[in-house]
Amino acid sequence: MGSYTISNFQRLLSFTKQLTSHVNQGNHDKALTLFHHIQASLVLPPDAHVFSLVLKSCSAVHRPQLGAAVHAHVTKSSFLSNPFVACALVDMYGKCVSLWTARHLFDEIPHRNVVVWNAMISLYTRSADAPEALRLYEAMDVEPDVSTYNTIIAGMSGMDDGSFRAVEFYRKFGERGWKPDLITLLALLRACVGVAALRFIKEIHGYDVRNEIDSHSQLSSGLVEAYGRCGCLVNAHSLFRGLKEKDVVGWSSLISAYAVNGEARAALDVFEEMELAKVEPDEITFLAVLKACSHAEGLADEALSYFDRMHRDYDVQANSDHYSCLIDVLSRAGRLCEAYEVIRSMPVKVTAKAWGALLSGCRTYGNVDLAEIAGRALSELEPDNPSHYLLLSKIYVGLGRHEEAQRMRREMRKKGVKAPVGSSWMVQE
Numbered sequence: 001m002g003s004y005t006i007s008n009f010q011r012l013l014s015f016t017k018q019l020t021s022h023v024n025q026g027n028h029d030k031a032l033t034l035f036h037h038i039q040a041s042l043v044l045p046p047d048a049h050v051f052s053l054v055l056k057s058c059s060a061v062h063r064p065q066l067g068a069a070v071h072a073h074v075t076k077s078s079f080l081s082n083p084f085v086a087c088a089l090v091d092m093y094g095k096c097v098s099l100w101t102a103r104h105l106f107d108e109i110p111h112r113n114v115v116v117w118n119a120m121i122s123l124y125t126r127s128a129d130a131p132e133a134l135r136l137y138e139a140m141d142v143e144p145d146v147s148t149y150n151t152i153i154a155g156m157s158g159m160d161d162g163s164f165r166a167v168e169f170y171r172k173f174g175e176r177g178w179k180p181d182l183i184t185l186l187a188l189l190r191a192c193v194g195v196a197a198l199r200f201i202k203e204i205h206g207y208d209v210r211n212e213i214d215s216h217s218q219l220s221s222g223l224v225e226a227y228g229r230c231g232c233l234v235n236a237h238s239l240f241r242g243l244k245e246k247d248v249v250g251w252s253s254l255i256s257a258y259a260v261n262g263e264a265r266a267a268l269d270v271f272e273e274m275e276l277a278k279v280e281p282d283e284i285t286f287l288a289v290l291k292a293c294s295h296a297e298g299l300a301d302e303a304l305s306y307f308d309r310m311h312r313d314y315d316v317q318a319n320s321d322h323y324s325c326l327i328d329v330l331s332r333a334g335r336l337c338e339a340y341e342v343i344r345s346m347p348v349k350v351t352a353k354a355w356g357a358l359l360s361g362c363r364t365y366g367n368v369d370l371a372e373i374a375g376r377a378l379s380e381l382e383p384d385n386p387s388h389y390l391l392l393s394k395i396y397v398g399l400g401r402h403e404e405a406q407r408m409r410r411e412m413r414k415k416g417v418k419a420p421v422g423s424s425w426m427v428q429e
Contacts, residue, residue: 011041012038012046012047012050015034015037015038015050016047016049016050016053018034019031019034019035019038019050019053019054020053022034022057023053023056023057026060028056028057028060028061029057029061031053031054031057032054032057032058032061032063032066035050035054035057038050045073045077046073048077048079048082048084048085049084051070051073051074051077051079051085051088052082052084052085052087052088054066054070055067055070055085055088055089055091055092056088056091056092058070058092058096059088059091059092059095059096062095062096063096064092064093064096064097067089067092067093067096071089074089080109080110081109081110081111083111083112083113083115083116084115086109086112086116087115087116087118087119089105090102090105090106090109090116090119090120090123091119091122091123093105094119094120094123094126095123099123099124099127099129102120102123103120106119106120112141112142113142114140114142114143114144114145114147114148117136117140117142117144117148118145118147118148118151120136121133121136121137121148121151121152122151122155124136124155125151125152125154125155125156126155128155130152130155130156130165133151133152133155134152137152146173146178146180146181146184149169149170149172149173149178149184150181150183150184150187152166152169153166153169153170153173153184153187153188153191154166154183154186154187154190156169156191157187157188157190157191163190163191163192163193164191166187166188166190166191167188167191167192167197167200170184170188170191170200179211180207181213182213182218182219185204185207185208185213185219186218186219186222188200188204189201189204189219189222189223189226190222192204192226193225193226193229193230198230198232201223201226201227201230204219204223204226205223205239208220208223217243217244217245217247217249217250218249220239220243220250221243221247221249221250221252221253222253223236223239224236224239224240224250224253224254224257225253225254225256225257227239227257228253228254228256228257228258228260228261229257229260231261233257233258233261233263236253236254236257237254237257240253240254246277246279247279248274248279248280248281248282248284248285249284251270251271251274251277251279251281251285252281252282252284252285252288254270255267255270255271255274255285255288255289255292256288256291258270258292259288259289259291259292259295260291260295262295262296263292264292264293264295264296264299265296267288267289267292268289268292268293268302271285271289280314281314281316282314282316283316283317283319283322286306286307286310286314286316286318286322287321287322287325289306290303290306290307290322290325290326290329291325293306293325293329294325294328294329294332297332297333298333299329300329300330300332300333300335303325303326303329303330304326307322307326310322318348319348320346320348320349320350320351320353320354321353323342323343323346323348323350323354324351324353324354324357326339326342327339327342327343327354327357327358328357328360328361330342330361331357331358331360331361331362331364332361332364334361334364334365336358336361336362336365336367336370337370339357339358339361340358340370340373343355343358350377351381352378352381352382355374355377355378355381356374356378358370358374359371359374359375359378359391360391362374362395363391363394363395366395368395368396371395375391393409
């Protein structure tokens with residue numbers, strides 16, 4: 001009997017190694033199939049590590065029912081006190097069921113370490129609920145760690161109005177004497193770009209140089225684009241030239257840096273240099289190229305050519321963002337009928353960004369017929385966005401059609417849509 005138990009234990013160890021390998025490689029369906037085999041073939045019950053792995057796979061492939069069944073096993077086996085199992089359960093419910101369900105479970109967990117707290121905070125930031133994430137942070141009854149701060153900084157950086165608060169929160173990070181890691185710096189860099197905090201960007205650059213944090217150039221590429229977005233093209237260019245490995249991310253970042261500053265020809269020259277260096281562009285590269293064309297006059301034909309080459313030469317499929325950029329280029333050039341035909345023939349979803357680009361072009365060139373078509377489409381896609389109503393109203397005013405302009409204003413009031421109040425963020429240097 002003893003040898004039989006040892007044999008089962010050895011088989012469980014072997015299965016656990018296989019399960020770990022499947023999960024780490026992202027083969028979650030294989031992991032779940034293996035879990036069912038483990039349950040059917042072993043006398044020994046799975047341990048806490050197995051349950052945490054299976055729950056991770058349930059989250060990845062959205063299997064809430066299986067996750068709930070695993071939860072029942074976890075409760076029966078008294079593994080809920082294991083922080084890694086508890087963390088995986090909270091994450092699974094938050095991603096597959098609802099935030100409320102995850103929070104309800106979180107509140108019932110008897111022993112919550114920092115890993116469990118971080119999981120719940122991460123769910124709030126991923127759902128763009130930064131206020132609740134901060135309230136949970138303030139309520140922590142354990143010492144937060146670097147991951148806690150990384151989660152909140154990253155969550156705030158991804159919000160439209162959260163960049164300034166992310167930078168401020170980073171200051172608390174520094175007050176604890178902690179050293180940022182790559183995740184911290186990438187999240188902070190995104191926030192700095194949002195508020196044009198050049199001093200912090202330079203600090204991140206200096207910290208990266210002193211500590212050699214990003215050996216794979218991910219941070220360096222981010223710095224190239226960040227410098228560009230703050231208008232420091234000399235810094236962006238110099239940093240890129242100093243990269244040991246110039247991969248597609250680095251090249252795309254430099255193209256984007258020139259593009260956002262209206263240096264279209266320089267951006268396109270970099271693209272040609274990239275091709276000569278035998279680095280294959282990807283969808284991000286072509287998006288930067290198309291944006292460069294949209295930020296300059298007279299490049300509509302070039303944009304059409306790059307759009308065609310994207311699929312023909314590099315087998316890169318155009319997505320909604322690529323189409324929106326192309327429509328923007330054509331609309332800025334006054335080629336509104338062509339832009340409208342692109343919208344009508346798009347094989348992907350037509351976004352508000354695409355219709356908005358057409359509507360903006362209609363205002364510039366006074367095409368009220370297409371403006372009304374674009375306006376109707378936008379009112380269906382984004383009924384609560386005031387900018388579309390206001391833009392169409394301005395088109396009517398510009399053409400002397402004040403009655404239609406008043407009608408747009410009345411429609412806004414009827415729908416409860418209010419004009420936005422101007423505001424801006426600034427970080428003191």
